[in-house]
Amino acid sequence: xxxxxxxxxxxxxxxxxxxxxxxxxxxxxxIVGKAAALFVSSGTMGxxxxxxxxxxxxxxxxxxxxxxxxxxxxxxxxxxxGVQFAVAGRGGLFTSGEMLxxxxxxxxxxxxxxxxxxxxxxxxxxxxxxxxRDVVDLCQVARARGIATHLxxxxxxxxxxxxxxxxxxxxxxxxxxxxxFSKGLGAPVGSAxxxxxxxxxxxxxxxxxxxxxxxxxxxxxxxxxxxxxHHRARLAEDHENARAFAALLADVDxxxxxxxETNIVNVELSQSILAEExxxxxxxxxxxxxxxxxxxLRVVTHLDVSRTEVEVAAKILRNAIHEASDRxxxxxx
Numbered sequence: 001x002x003x004x005x006x007x008x009x010x011x012x013x014x015x016x017x018x019x020x021x022x023x024x025x026x027x028x029x030x031i032v033g034k035a036a037a038l039f040v041s042s043g044t045m046g047x048x049x050x051x052x053x054x055x056x057x058x059x060x061x062x063x064x065x066x067x068x069x070x071x072x073x074x075x076x077x078x079x080x081x082g083v084q085f086a087v088a089g090r091g092g093l094f095t096s097g098e099m100l101x102x103x104x105x106x107x108x109x110x111x112x113x114x115x116x117x118x119x120x121x122x123x124x125x126x127x128x129x130x131x132x133r134d135v136v137d138l139c140q141v142a143r144a145r146g147i148a149t150h151l152x153x154x155x156x157x158x159x160x161x162x163x164x165x166x167x168x169x170x171x172x173x174x175x176x177x178x179x180x181f182s183k184g185l186g187a188p189v190g191s192a193x194x195x196x197x198x199x200x201x202x203x204x205x206x207x208x209x210x211x212x213x214x215x216x217x218x219x220x221x222x223x224x225x226x227x228x229x230h231h232r233a234r235l236a237e238d239h240e241n242a243r244a245f246a247a248l249l250a251d252v253d254x255x256x257x258x259x260x261e262t263n264i265v266n267v268e269l270s271q272s273i274l275a276e277e278x279x280x281x282x283x284x285x286x287x288x289x290x291x292x293x294x295x296x297l298r299v300v301t302h303l304d305v306s307r308t309e310v311e312v313a314a315k316i317l318r319n320a321i322h323e324a325s326d327r328x329x330x331x332x333x
Contacts, residue, residue, distance in 0.1 A: 020218030046178030057082030
């Protein structure tokens, strides 16, 4: 990948003259099955451009519980597009029926529901895969009501490997989709927004307005293209490693691990143990993981983590949980 970066042919992408960026956009458009694509610096920018393109100030956007635009995008939808969110379903997934429950009735005193966003796989839910039958159904129902649809597909590559569906099949029901080249694919920077040519040209103007226009961005696009060519199939290894990690925690009394679908493991701790305390103990032992809730840890496997390292990490986490559990028991006593 570093060699591809060093050898990348570059131009000025603000003028549409960077050949490496243009090649990436054409390639990712074909992979995702959309007419056009726009290279952006992050998944947050891809999601926010989609929200801005599909809404107007005062509108409402339907998302699943714990959706990335609510939790991890710094309130950008309110600040940049002037929209609010309505949450459908539980655990990050929802059906068309649950979507209909939160769509506001017609009336000038209600916000206009203009967009539905689906996150696949779902980050906070532990890398859960959004069932495609539900995707197809809710997108059809939304379209019949004149509501646009967007796929937050930062980890759509994982969903594709896990389900056997192509990325194009998974993205087909949506008007737009954002896909990420870092995370599981391992590129240092970048995502893409895909959709119709009209939508992408609108997004291109907004990208520049928001300070996201880049000049010789081909060095980043070259890394993304390398990731697309070399790192997609190997995502299955990350899924296997995540399941192995979960299995090594199965007999820890003070923890519960929900079923693992892709490369994210949520570790639910007993109410007497603080996740931040366990995370700090792990960090001191050289293992980086996050507390995603007061009593929940989030563990992610990726191409820089071997099976041996997974086993070492699980052992360190087991010890940290046991020690935290013992301290909690001492306090109660």
